[in-house]
Amino acid sequence: MLHLKNQADWLIYNIVPEHVAEQLKKNAAYSENFKNVGIIFASIVNFNEMYDESYLGGKEFLRVLNELIGDFDELLRYPQFYCIEKIKTIGSTFMAASGLNSKMREEQDDPNEHLYALMEFALAMQDVIDNFNRDLLEFNLILRVGYNFGDVTAAVIGNTKLYYDIWGDAVNIASRMDSTGVNGRIQVGEHCLSILEKRYAFQKRGSVYVKGKDNMDVYLLLRKNDECSV
Incomplete structure (x- = not known):
C-alpha cells in the first residue's frame, strides 16, 4: 500500500506542482x-522546417525534440531554478513560469528574485541549444524566447x-x-525594464504590433x- 501511495504521489507530482498536489489532496x-508572476515562452522556431515525415515517419525528429525538451526539464532540477515551474509544451514551444508558490516567495529576501531566476533559466536554455x-x-x-511578468490565475481543471x-x-x-521576437534572442516588453534592468542590459528594438495591445515598445536582452564595460 505504501508503494502504491508513493507511486501515485510520483505520478501526480509530475502532472501538477507539489504544493498544488498537496492542496488537491485536501480540497479536490x-x-x-x-x-508579478514571470512567464516565458521558448520556441524552437525552425523545428517544423526540419521535421520530415518521409524519414522514418518523422520519428527521428520527434526523438530529437523529446531529448531536447528532456534537457530543458533537467535544468529545473538545479537549485537556482527551484522557483520555476514547467507549465507545458505546445508543439516545439516550452512554457515555464516563476513565482507560483506563495510559501517560496515569502521565504525570498528579494520579492523579485524569482523573476531574475526565470531570466537565468532562459539563458540556460540557450546554452542547452x-x-x-x-x-x-x-x-x-x-x-526564440518571449519574457513577461504580471498578474495571473493558476488553476487545475478536470477531475x-x-x-x-x-x-x-x-x-x-x-x-x-x-511570436513577435527575434531568432536566437530574448525579448521583453518595456514595463519589465523597471525590475530587470537592475541586473541586465537591454537593447531597444522599437515598436511592434502585439495582438490585443496595438503597438508596444520591446527590448532584446544584451547581457x-x-x-558591462565600466
Whole structure:
C-alpha cells in the first residue's frame, strides 16, 4: 500500500506542482491568484522546417525534440531554478513560469528574485541549444524566447485527466513576446525594464504590433550588467 501511495504521489507530482498536489489532496480543487508572476515562452522556431515525415515517419525528429525538451526539464532540477515551474509544451514551444508558490516567495529576501531566476533559466536554455547543436552536427536548432511578468490565475481543471495551467493578460503578452521576437534572442516588453534592468542590459528594438495591445515598445536582452564595460 505504501508503494502504491508513493507511486501515485510520483505520478501526480509530475502532472501538477507539489504544493498544488498537496492542496488537491485536501480540497479536490485548486485555483489561486498571483501578482508579478514571470512567464516565458521558448520556441524552437525552425523545428517544423526540419521535421520530415518521409524519414522514418518523422520519428527521428520527434526523438530529437523529446531529448531536447528532456534537457530543458533537467535544468529545473538545479537549485537556482527551484522557483520555476514547467507549465507545458505546445508543439516545439516550452512554457515555464516563476513565482507560483506563495510559501517560496515569502521565504525570498528579494520579492523579485524569482523573476531574475526565470531570466537565468532562459539563458540556460540557450546554452542547452548551443551544446545540442555542437553535438548533433546535422541540426542547427534556433531558440526564440518571449519574457513577461504580471498578474495571473493558476488553476487545475478536470477531475480525471488533471490539467494545470495559468491564465491572464500577462500570459498572453509573454506569448506575443515570443511570436513577435527575434531568432536566437530574448525579448521583453518595456514595463519589465523597471525590475530587470537592475541586473541586465537591454537593447531597444522599437515598436511592434502585439495582438490585443496595438503597438508596444520591446527590448532584446544584451547581457548581464556585471558583464558591462565600466
